Amino acid sequence: MDRLLDVRQLKTAQLGPLDLAVQPGELVQVTGASGAGKSLLLRALADLDPSTGEVMLNGEARDAMLPVQWRRRVAYVPAETAWWGERVDEHLPADFSREAALHLLEQVALPEASLGWEVERLSSGEKQRLGLVRALLNRPRVLLLDEPTANLDLENTKRIERAVRAYLAEEEAAALWVSHDTLQRQRLGGRILTIRDGQLEVNAWT
Numbered sequence: 001m002d003r004l005l006d007v008r009q010l011k012t013a014q015l016g017p018l019d020l021a022v023q024p025g026e027l028v029q030v031t032g033a034s035g036a037g038k039s040l041l042l043r044a045l046a047d048l049d050p051s052t053g054e055v056m057l058n059g060e061a062r063d064a065m066l067p068v069q070w071r072r073r074v075a076y077v078p079a080e081t082a083w084w085g086e087r088v089d090e091h092l093p094a095d096f097s098r099e100a101a102l103h104l105l106e107q108v109a110l111p112e113a114s115l116g117w118e119v120e121r122l123s124s125g126e127k128q129r130l131g132l133v134r135a136l137l138n139r140p141r142v143l144l145l146d147e148p149t150a151n152l153d154l155e156n157t158k159r160i161e162r163a164v165r166a167y168l169a170e171e172e173a174a175a176l177w178v179s180h181d182t183l184q185r186q187r188l189g190g191r192i193l194t195i196r197d198g199q200l201e202v203n204a205w206t
């Protein structure tokens, strides 16, 4: 069985140790009560918080890569994306393909002109949709999505679900997706990880 992401004995002060394997193209849901450790798991996988254990991407060890290289491949997308420059396009990867950007913008129902919008004017839902576009333009192998539709209406939520599914299929990438929404969980289906008190309690197919 192919493993895109292979995690053994991942441990931080509040999390684990836990083991996990994710296949290419797979969308794995992450659930658990508030404070269970879902964000901590995604942050540890993205190497945003220090952790011990072995994390491999396509057989390459995290420890053999610079954190910046790892984070481009294993990308954490928080619900509240951070923006620092003035215009949206200042936040996109330097070598981004305009064609790819337009394709993604269309999928999340934003106009081409949004690339030139001032960050200050963005609504929380626009930030969330543009945050996903920004992340996908880096072509990550693993997407770590922390409530990626928390600020969105149902129509736009479904657009994001379709855009992520299309990306995973096209790129044979994988996603871990944190959601509190029961209906969304039914729509997404697949494997569900349940975190409780920093431990992996359930790792099962729906």
Ligand SMILES: Nc1ncnc2c1ncn2[C@@H]1O[C@H](COP(=O)(O)OP(=O)(O)OP(=O)(O)O)[C@@H](O)[C@H]1O
Pocket (backbone or CB within 6 Å): 014, 032, 033, 034, 035, 036, 037, 038, 039, 040, 041
């Ligand atoms: N840097 C830190 N130091 C100590 N404790 C922390 C730190 N960051 C988070 N925690 C605690 O670890 C626990 C898990 O936090 P985490 O953000 O992963 O929860 P979560 O499952 O994502 O919750 P929610 O669904 O509310 O977003 C919480 O009790 C939180 O207060």
